[in-house]
Amino acid sequence: MMGQPLHIGFIPLVDAAALIVAVDKGFTAAEGLDVTLVREVSWSNVRDKLNIGLFDAAHLLAPVAVASSLGLGHVKVPIAVPFTLNLNGNAITVSPALHEQIAAHLDGEIANPLATARALARVVAARRASGAEPLTFGMTFPFSTHNYQLRFWMAAGGVDPDEDVRLVVLPPPFMVDSLANGHVDGFCVGAPWNAVAVDRGIGQILHFGPDILTSAVEKVLAVRGRWAEEQPDTLAALVRAHQKAADFIEEPGNRDEVSAMLARPDRVDADAGIIHSVLAGRLAMVKGGPVRESSNFMSFGRNGAARPDPTQAAWLYAQMARWGQAPVSPEALKIAKAVFRPDLYDAALGRQAAPASTGDPIGAFAGPVFDPANIAAHLAAFEIANMRG
Amino acid sequence: MGAESSPKIVIVDESPIRAAILEEGLREAGYVDVQHIREMHNLLARIYALDPDVIVIDLENPSRDVLEQMFQVSRAVRRPVAMFVDQSDSESARASVDAGVSSYIVDGLKKERIKPILDLCISRFNAFSKLQDELERTKSALEDRKIIDRAKGIVMKLKGLTEEEAYVLLRSTAMREKKKIGDIAQSIITAAELLK
Numbered sequence: 001m002m003g004q005p006l007h008i009g010f011i012p013l014v015d016a017a018a019l020i021v022a023v024d025k026g027f028t029a030a031e032g033l034d035v036t037l038v039r040e041v042s043w044s045n046v047r048d049k050l051n052i053g054l055f056d057a058a059h060l061l062a063p064v065a066v067a068s069s070l071g072l073g074h075v076k077v078p079i080a081v082p083f084t085l086n087l088n089g090n091a092i093t094v095s096p097a098l099h100e101q102i103a104a105h106l107d108g109e110i111a112n113p114l115a116t117a118r119a120l121a122r123v124v125a126a127r128r129a130s131g132a133e134p135l136t137f138g139m140t141f142p143f144s145t146h147n148y149q150l151r152f153w154m155a156a157g158g159v160d161p162d163e164d165v166r167l168v169v170l171p172p173p174f175m176v177d178s179l180a181n182g183h184v185d186g187f188c189v190g191a192p193w194n195a196v197a198v199d200r201g202i203g204q205i206l207h208f209g210p211d212i213l214t215s216a217v218e219k220v221l222a223v224r225g226r227w228a229e230e231q232p233d234t235l236a237a238l239v240r241a242h243q244k245a246a247d248f249i250e251e252p253g254n255r256d257e258v259s260a261m262l263a264r265p266d267r268v269d270a271d272a273g274i275i276h277s278v279l280a281g282r283l284a285m286v287k288g289g290p291v292r293e294s295s296n297f298m299s300f301g302r303n304g305a306a307r308p309d310p311t312q313a314a315w316l317y318a319q320m321a322r323w324g325q326a327p328v329s330p331e332a333l334k335i336a337k338a339v340f341r342p343d344l345y346d347a348a349l350g351r352q353a354a355p356a357s358t359g360d361p362i363g364a365f366a367g368p369v370f371d372p373a374n375i376a377a378h379l380a381a382f383e384i385a386n387m388r389g
Numbered sequence: 390m391g392a393e394s395s396p397k398i399v400i401v402d403e404s405p406i407r408a409a410i411l412e413e414g415l416r417e418a419g420y421v422d423v424q425h426i427r428e429m430h431n432l433l434a435r436i437y438a439l440d441p442d443v444i445v446i447d448l449e450n451p452s453r454d455v456l457e458q459m460f461q462v463s464r465a466v467r468r469p470v471a472m473f474v475d476q477s478d479s480e481s482a483r484a485s486v487d488a489g490v491s492s493y494i495v496d497g498l499k500k501e502r503i504k505p506i507l508d509l510c511i512s513r514f515n516a517f518s519k520l521q522d523e524l525e526r527t528k529s530a531l532e533d534r535k536i537i538d539r540a541k542g543i544v545m546k547l548k549g550l551t552e553e554e555a556y557v558l559l560r561s562t563a564m565r566e567k568k569k570i571g572d573i574a575q576s577i578i579t580a581a582e583l584l585k
Binding site: 042043045051053054073140142169171173 | 452
């Protein structure tokens with residue numbers, strides 16, 4: 001029996017797991033969907049092909065969904081997010097040389113991001129005094145959590161990300177080589193690339209993403225807003241298949257199967273062993289060093305993680321405003337929050353609408369508690385920012 | 390850039406042949422200032438050094454994301470750039486993606502001046518794909534001929550046929566089984582190797 005044909009784009013990263021498992025494990029077929037996964041080489045391609053309708057849905061950086069809906073940087077296309085593919089999963093990795101410099105300037109624990117950010121500020125000052133080139137950090141896209149996590153971390157220690165260092169966009173597959181050849185001194189990227197850098201002995205993980213933000217939305221399942229309206233049944237089927245996949249991935253007994261599924265050359269094309277350690281949240285910070293374990297390293301659907309949370313969208317929008325990518329306006333905030341659609345998620349799974357989340361779901365390591373109701377005041381509390389106007 | 394002078398165009402493409410086809414097309418159309426970047430390392434610095442008005446990049450290139458950084462208003466960016474998409478014309482955006490090319494322009498360059506450049510890029514990219522397909526077909530036709538010749542030799546030897554009779558047998562078998570003659574020839578070779 002042929003199901004409804006859908007084309008879904010993805011970037012070869014471990015956080016495409018729910019999408020890949022939904023298709024390759026047959027959960028989408030069981031829902032009557034005939035999904036063709038299309039592997040892409042750039043986020044720009046994924047975004048553009050989703051925008052013009054070549055893709056029905058896509059594995060997308062959460063901030064890109066918000067940026068597209070606001071028309072930042074390119075064409076304005078309203079996007080709907082009915083499912084969060086994962087929370088967290090990134091890490092900040094630095095070269096052994098920068099790790100040594102940070103350690104030398106450290107006043108506190110190396111595991112404490114505030115201490116390392118302050119040490120980074122001292123490294124930056126020392127380099128400036130000696131006339132050395134500014135440090136360069138790689139991230140994956142201007143509208144990416146990687147960009148915002150790096151900025152949040154270093155700014156907390158007094159480093160202005162636009163003045164004191166260089167932030168450059170690098171495609172994830174080029175990240176490790178760029179660190180090896182000295183093109184960058186560090187980066188923030190998703191799995192498996194931090195583990196690959198450690199495995200090659202050319203990088204040391206400084207912080208797991210959750211050290212910076214306890215729970216940060218990372219990749220989402222994105223569709224065009226209009227498509228969501230026109231195809232409610234297909235969308236619901238897609239969400240159900242993804243929920244089954246996320247539940248499957250979360251079961252520790254399935255990790256071998258999931259790792260092998262993701263490792264295939266036409267999927268993530270990475271070492272199954274490394275993928276396994278990423279899924280388990282057990283990573284060596286330095287080659288041959290002790291393994292650090294974090295149950296929060298990356299989560300798929302656990303504790304309601306798959307349900308889109310508009311407060312997360314508001315936080316992403318606040319970062320865009322803080323760093324001059326978006327104006328501060330109540331209308332823009334409203335549009336940003338409306339991109340994340342818990343209603344579509346609840347409808348698909350036949351769940352009662354849950355009350356809106358209260359409190360601060362982000363859990364940043366520094367700065368005031370996030371207040372989506374008053375973004376201007378929230379941002380005013382940060383010393384370093386680069387706001388428009 | 391003067392209002393009437395030719396805009397400076399930079400082609401970012403790791404394929405030298407495709408870049409050459411595009412460059413030739415642009416020059417023929419009167420765009421004399423065309424440069425090609427093949428090396429993706431330090432791409433932004435290379436682009437800034439050339440200081441183009443228009444940047445053309447192929448969609449197979451992961452470094453497309455690097456160009457997105459140029460949309461940002463920040464100190465790292467010399468001249469803000471926008472992707473060339475005509476919001477009123479989704480057909481052209483689609484044609485561009487189908488052809489596998491994307492164009493970026495610096496702020497201030499008029500749409501009317503960019504459209505012909507983009508159209509030319511699309512047609513040259515499509516021409517390149519066609520050329521590549523033809524090359525593939527020629528290659529596989531050559532490959533088929535080699536296989537058919539070997540299979541003919543086997544049939545001639547085993548059944549004592551002339552070359553023409555062997556070919557007729559292969560062709561009629563292919564027609565009867567609704568398969569390609571190359572596939573039939575390949576099965577004969579495989580069978581002969583198995584039965585050696």
